[in-house]
Amino acid sequence: MAEASGKSALQKIMIFVRPFRLQLLVMLLLTALLAVNSMIPPLLTRAIINQVVGNRRTDMLPAIVFLFIVTGALATLMGYLQVVGMAYIGQTFVMRVRTAVYKHMLGLGVAFFGRESTGKLVNRLMGDSSVLQQMLTVTSLQILSDLICAIFAITATFFINWRLAIPLYILAFLFALNYKLNIGSLRRLARSQRSAEDRVASGVQNRLVANLTVKTYGTEEREGGEFQQQSALSLDLAREGQVASSTFWINTWLLRDVGYVVIFFLGCAMVLNGTANYGDVTAFLSYAMLLLWPAVRFSVLAQQLQNVKISAERLFEILDEQPAITNRPGARVVKKIRGQVTLDHVSFEYVPGKPVLNDISLEVEPGESVALVGPTGCGKSTVLSLLMRFYDVTGGAIRIDGIDIRDFDLASLRRHFGIVLQDSLLFTVSIADNIRYARPSASRRQVEFAARIAEIHEEILELPKGYDSVVGDRDVQLSVGQKQRLAIARAILADPAILIMDEATSSLDTNSEQAIQVAMNRFLLRRTSFIVAHRLSTIRNASKIVLLDKGRIVECGSHDTLMELPGGRYRKLYETHAGAGIIKDEG
Numbered sequence: 001m002a003e004a005s006g007k008s009a010l011q012k013i014m015i016f017v018r019p020f021r022l023q024l025l026v027m028l029l030l031t032a033l034l035a036v037n038s039m040i041p042p043l044l045t046r047a048i049i050n051q052v053v054g055n056r057r058t059d060m061l062p063a064i065v066f067l068f069i070v071t072g073a074l075a076t077l078m079g080y081l082q083v084v085g086m087a088y089i090g091q092t093f094v095m096r097v098r099t100a101v102y103k104h105m106l107g108l109g110v111a112f113f114g115r116e117s118t119g120k121l122v123n124r125l126m127g128d129s130s131v132l133q134q135m136l137t138v139t140s141l142q143i144l145s146d147l148i149c150a151i152f153a154i155t156a157t158f159f160i161n162w163r164l165a166i167p168l169y170i171l172a173f174l175f176a177l178n179y180k181l182n183i184g185s186l187r188r189l190a191r192s193q194r195s196a197e198d199r200v201a202s203g204v205q206n207r208l209v210a211n212l213t214v215k216t217y218g219t220e221e222r223e224g225g226e227f228q229q230q231s232a233l234s235l236d237l238a239r240e241g242q243v244a245s246s247t248f249w250i251n252t253w254l255l256r257d258v259g260y261v262v263i264f265f266l267g268c269a270m271v272l273n274g275t276a277n278y279g280d281v282t283a284f285l286s287y288a289m290l291l292l293w294p295a296v297r298f299s300v301l302a303q304q305l306q307n308v309k310i311s312a313e314r315l316f317e318i319l320d321e322q323p324a325i326t327n328r329p330g331a332r333v334v335k336k337i338r339g340q341v342t343l344d345h346v347s348f349e350y351v352p353g354k355p356v357l358n359d360i361s362l363e364v365e366p367g368e369s370v371a372l373v374g375p376t377g378c379g380k381s382t383v384l385s386l387l388m389r390f391y392d393v394t395g396g397a398i399r400i401d402g403i404d405i406r407d408f409d410l411a412s413l414r415r416h417f418g419i420v421l422q423d424s425l426l427f428t429v430s431i432a433d434n435i436r437y438a439r440p441s442a443s444r445r446q447v448e449f450a451a452r453i454a455e456i457h458e459e460i461l462e463l464p465k466g467y468d469s470v471v472g473d474r475d476v477q478l479s480v481g482q483k484q485r486l487a488i489a490r491a492i493l494a495d496p497a498i499l500i501m502d503e504a505t506s507s508l509d510t511n512s513e514q515a516i517q518v519a520m521n522r523f524l525l526r527r528t529s530f531i532v533a534h535r536l537s538t539i540r541n542a543s544k545i546v547l548l549d550k551g552r553i554v555e556c557g558s559h560d561t562l563m564e565l566p567g568g569r570y571r572k573l574y575e576t577h578a579g580a581g582i583i584k585d586e587g
Helices: 009-053 058-107 110-115 118-135 138-160 162-209 211-216 220-272 278-319 380-387 410-414 431-435 444-453 457-461 480-493 510-523 536-540 559-563 569-577
Strands: 341-348 357-364 369-373 395-400 417-420 498-502 528-532 544-549 552-557
Touching: 009 058, 009 118, 009 138, 009 278, 058 118, 058 278, 118 162, 118 278, 138 162, 138 278, 162 220, 162 278, 220 278, 341 380, 357 380, 357 395, 357 552, 369 380, 369 536, 380 498, 380 528, 417 480, 431 444, 431 480, 444 457, 444 480, 544 559, 544 569, 552 559, 552 569, 559 569
Parallel strands: 369 528, 369 544, 417 498, 498 528
Antiparallel strands: 341 357, 341 395, 544 552
């Protein structure tokens, strides 16, 4: 979408309208036919008054009645086809916009999702995309019909009675002036109200996700008050917008009604003084409404287009966002890797001028396990993120099997990684589908094998529907430890060459962790693994232990090697926390 960055939001959204060109052409043709069809009844009315009634031409009556019936039937049929057709086009259009925005969001980097709240993104994806459908409705297509009617009405009224046409044209000018004076405030209030809705959605999402924290600290009343305050602000803006919109509409309807009354009585006066006949005035009034009603509908459409424009701008803020991590030209697709990893003088900073990693170098052979140890903020999780190329290094290079990971195709590179985080995330699908997420084609036997390694198989069988139980259902409430073991099973089934575990067993009791550790040792044979953990039993069994502090490697080696260093930092850390079995973060 970058090539369209210089265009307006409405111009950009036309990219999604183009696939419907043929269908819209048919709808426009149907609209034009409806417009032409609507021109006939006033002429028939005029003929009845002037010819059938005025000149006693009763022989014309059957034909006129027949034409009335035909035009009415055609209007009904074409109106039905127009409504159904535009509903299909509009709904399909919205689905394609949502799909495009959603797929684009999935391709954006970790930094984007750290910057934008989930609630705000969901609000834009679902709410703003629905508003866009307003540009593809019968009302929007009506603009062509209204244009045809307006041109025909202006011409017809001028030739029927040019004196009576002058106040009609003045009235049309007042409609345009009313729009010009009100549209600015309508646009400003609509944008402010949408932003307020974003904040409400973000707040709701944050509080629901963190509901356990809210309950732990007993802040339900405070959080409820904050939600009420944010909702009240959104409501105030909505009310202010409604007042502005109502003012606009009152003016519009007042102009239409007062204008019609003025023209009607002027016409009656002309009939009484003999400067116009009754049939001409009746036809004039019919055509006057064909000009006034389009003016009203244009006001509706103009306000809708402002809403569409605001929604399009908000969606294109997402679509114009460029992924921070992309494939280089000619990126190599990774089919198989051995798992040899090299960190070559790696440096990294999230914020320019504030380094998180400084000149880190590390050699990891295939099949080795590396435990990353150090205080909070030392760079452990950052190293893991760089390995999977969630971010790019700002200095040095990371190589897998001797090749810079920036030269690999991103998706194929990540398929060779398995990852288990401290906070496990499961989807609202069956347990089997959660485990086979990375390998949708995996058989039930393979799923169960992974669950056995993760020490969760027996507990799954105790659920109402076993592996077919849906996570999040009323009868399937999993503990934190069970969720963590399902996440481990998912990583195992992915059969990765490199496994990343960031506090993966922190939610498990000692017995469960020991049982999983024995099985994982078999699974990790010939696989490279990077582990962030606080439990000494997990750290001690690693091939290499890397002690980080302030973004630098302080010590590196096996447990035995590091314990032999007199006055070593790791040795001191291990001896200090050996009694508890867990390294407690001392900052």
